[in-house]
Amino acid sequence: MKINARASQKIAKFLIWTAALLVIVVLFSIIIHILVKGIPMLRWQFLTDIPRDMGRSGGIASSIVGTLFVTAVAVIVATPFGIGTAIYLTEYTREGRVTRIIRFSAESLAGIPSIVYGLFGFIFFVIYLGMGWSILSGGLTMAIMILPTIIRTSEEAIRTVPQLYREVGFSLGATKWQAIIRTVLPSAIPGIVNGVILSIGRCVAETAAVILTAGSALRMPASLLSPTRTMAVHFYILAREGISMDNAYGTAALLIILILLINVGFNMLVNRFIAKGR
Amino acid sequence: MIQKSKMEIKELSFYYQQKQVIKGLNLEIPENRILAVFGPANSGITTLLRTLNRLSDLIVGVRQEGEILLDGKNIFDPDINMTELRRRVGMVFDVPTSLPMSIFDNVALGPRMGGMKAKRDLAEKVEKALRMSALWDEVKDRLNTPAARLSGGQQQRLCIARVLALEPEVILLDRPCSALDPISTAKIEESLMQLKEQYTIIIAPHTVQQAGRIADRVAFMLMGDLIEQGYTKEVFAFPKDNRTNDYLTGRFG
């Protein structure tokens, strides 16, 4: 019995370490493979030229711009709604039917597959509201997709602000609104920024929802109503249709680098905030 | 000497849900003096302080009876303006609570929320408040650095400055030195002694000795009852009630 228990402990420990190691190996093999093959492609001309010959040659400048704008629209629209919802949930109401409904909605939105968002964005923004395949349609669709993330992270951030801060605000003669804006939010900012940055990452990485709403046009977008092809979509089309493996690798490498920067940059930003604030 | 009262507490009772934590308390708070309300933990002192500017309203499920008069006006009247009340009766908490922003912004917070916008006015207010709390010389060259970089004692003086910037009439201090070292404590006590010339101060001291050092009058509370009150020297030298005597001589937890 005693030996048995120790043997099973050993086996279990071995399996658990193996699983963890396996995951790390897979993760890094994907990242390293893409970077090794793709980084040599990342020359100045690749980053600044627009795609030529369906992406066989030329660069990805229009896709970089498209990604930037779709992400910007999404974040600019979703952030105030997300923070507002979080403020309502934490400061203006007690747990009850209303909060349950709002939480249920947010969690449901979080679980909806991106292809369904794509369908919705297509029928609602592109067709019904007449925005066509455009940066705006894509950005608004992404805004809905990232809304739950921003709500959740902002809510967590606001909840961890000590009650004492609110009391300080009120004891200085704050109205409720002033207490929220001037004492609660400044302390919650690192957490809120975390959510926004995670969301930026999602926008950059998304394919299914944007291909159906922003389109796949290769030219440089001229306005928010121009169609565009984000980098992730461009990579998908290049890779799937075998147009140019080199350019596919280059685009993927840039995507991975961006994602890495976003994840690492986020940690640095938060650390800076914390060092500054507390 | 008959001293004018700034605040008067009449038959105040306070309940958390079913539990009564202040029991029919009567107390006069003299103007331009330091009143120390002391007693063992859970005597209702913090609650009493928080009732004086109605910060206690923030807690769900509380209820009070009786009156608290501020310059003769009951602060529980329905027409009372809460933000104005809290500006007139400022509060310093037991934990130094600097907000995550610069020293300047911490002190300017109250005036800003009161609607003051002009940079010059704000700068003037901040300097005046920091001078009064005896922090100015230590921070005047780094007003824009985060308040979190100050020491605990400095942070607590910052909190006092933040309240002073409101130009209140009454200042409540809830065990303001409980988290501080003796040197910081001495500095704060020194500034309180000067501040009382302009302000009415009510302090919950963290030790009986502190009450003895700075208070003009003291009130002893036990389990929500006011046991005894009077001039500090008289109460400390000749307590009328045995329980006060027991507490002062350390025969109480």
Next chain:
Amino acid sequence: MKGFKEKLSKHVFLLIALSTLSVLALITVFIFIKGVPIIAEVGIINFVFGMKWAPSQGAYGIFPMIVGSVSVTLGAAILGVPIAICCSIFLAEFAPAKLRNIFRPSIQLLAAIPSVVYGFWGVLFVVPMIRNYLGGPGLSILAGSIILGIMILPTIISITEVSLLALPRHYKDGALALGLTHWQTIRSLLLPAANSGIVAAIILGLGRAIGETMAVIMVLGNAVALPESVLDPVRTLTTNIGIEMGYASGEHQQALFATGIVLFVIIMILNATAQYITRKR
């Protein structure tokens, strides 16, 4: 004036907060409006259980895709869940602090990598490997399951880890004090106690798998037929939409929205179940 502003701000915030509900309602309404007519026309039984999908002939049966989605998702669960649970035990119980500080961000990174990159990696490595060592075209249920098995790891790991860490410390101390080994403690005490959290994590992971499109589009082969083995190509509900939305119009497009409805309903059921389980705790 101030009182009025305060009241107003409360209502404004309520309105903002209700935006989540209204968006959810909008999504539901628009997808159903677009997709329901074709289901009504074909008949719900014929649509869901129909074996033939041939839009040019007006045949809209999605049963092979339902089978495809379910089989790929189950495959992903079989491959991914044990590894995910091992990883969360590793994080919560075994990992030295230093390793944990590398491992946890790595898992976040795993979640942040674009799904198309996974698909691409699958085409380059997983598909040829299956073709060479196991036979068949390589583009297969197995390939999709492997890719999705990796992609659902972050969801399951993070939620499971949270529910393991949320357990009161004395559970573990008590068990260790009784002379149980660390592993016995985990298996007989911690895992059962975190049970509902783990189940919710798995359900959400399944939701992620069944909803994934771009990664699996590249490795599944996308044939509309009932698979006979895990080495056969399949098409899922999501890939059906992803492949054909680009050029579909009219009835065909409606049928893709109808496919979306089926997917949407499955996901909502999974979500509601997961939320119910977490809430009950």
